[in-house]
Amino acid sequence: MYIKICGLTKIDQAQAIAQMGVNAIGFICVSSSPRYITTSAIAQITTSLIPDYPTIDLIGVFLNASAEEICQTVEQGGLNGVQLHGDESPEFCHEVRSHLDQLQPNINSNIKLIKALRVKDQAGLEQAQRYSDVVDVILLDAYDPQMAGGTGKTIDWQMLRDFRPHCDWWLAGGLSPENVEQAIALVCPSGLDVSSGVERSAGDKDLSKVKEFVRKLVRPSPLSPLPKGEKGTKN
Numbered sequence: 573m574y575i576k577i578c579g580l581t582k583i584d585q586a587q588a589i590a591q592m593g594v595n596a597i598g599f600i601c602v603s604s605s606p607r608y609i610t611t612s613a614i615a616q617i618t619t620s621l622i623p624d625y626p627t628i629d630l631i632g633v634f635l636n637a638s639a640e641e642i643c644q645t646v647e648q649g650g651l652n653g654v655q656l657h658g659d660e661s662p663e664f665c666h667e668v669r670s671h672l673d674q675l676q677p678n679i680n681s682n683i684k685l686i687k688a689l690r691v692k693d694q695a696g697l698e699q700a701q702r703y704s705d706v707v708d709v710i711l712l713d714a715y716d717p718q719m720a721g722g723t724g725k726t727i728d729w730q731m732l733r734d735f736r737p738h739c740d741w742w743l744a745g746g747l748s749p750e751n752v753e754q755a756i757a758l759v760c761p762s763g764l765d766v767s768s769g770v771e772r773s774a775g776d777k778d779l780s781k782v783k784e785f786v787r788k789l790v791r792p793s794p795l796s797p798l799p800k801g802e803k804g805t806k807n
């Protein structure tokens with residue numbers, strides 16, 4: 573299961589979270605958010621992570637930004653993923669893809685393009701299918717009339733049981749160490765995205781909650797030794 577921890581603002585927390593083996597870290601490039609982080613602060617974090625974690629996805633989250641602004645932040649911040657969290661159309665996603673492709677000769681890996689949709693009802697879910705040919709990943713987040721993201725609200729997971737786009741899709745919205753197992757028992761996303769459910773306050777992650785979230789998803793291999801004091805089953 574692909575795991576993304578979103579809304580990081582602190583370098584020491586980013587390093588600790590990368591060490592837990594997550595697949596991606598997200599940065600909120602939206603100035604009105606309490607989790608906003610400047611491009612230069614993103615660059616300090618990405619520069620510190622890349623030598624030790626060369627395969628980690630470093631994703632900028634944008635809200636109705638222009639393609640030029642997105643590309644500038646990607647280049648200056650050392651990002652390799654873009655998450656569009658506003659009202660961006662499939663046509664705009666296509667335009668961003670073309671702009672990002674022009675950056676790629678300067679950057680080592682392909683830049684992942686993610687479209688987040690805030691799902692209110694079945695009609696909203698049908699809208700999501702329109703993006704599956706123009707982005708790498710569809711991210712489904714909860715709808716809130718006031719907030720664009722990081723709401724801590726969950727989607728009605730029952731509604732997502734038959735959601736099968738042509739591309740990868742990630743589940744977001746109100747996930748936490750307490751409910752993540754229940755969520756993936758009901759729906760089958762290829763990835764999970766969490767922010768406020770593993771925080772002390774906006775932008776300040778609670779490392780023990782992040783660790784617990786990851787632990788719930790990463791099953792130990794059958795060959796790994798049992799923790800001290802636990803007995804295996806004999807057959």
Ligand SMILES: O=C(O)c1ccccc1NCC(=O)[C@H](O)[C@H](O)COP(=O)(O)O
Pocket residue numbers: 578579598600602605606607633634635657713720721722723724725744745746747765766767768769
């Ligand atoms: O987190 C924010 O403050 C934010 C602001 C504006 C646009 C998007 C934002 N966050 C997007 C995310 O990727 C969150 O991880 C996602 O909404 C899930 O949040 P949560 O329900 O708190 O786990």
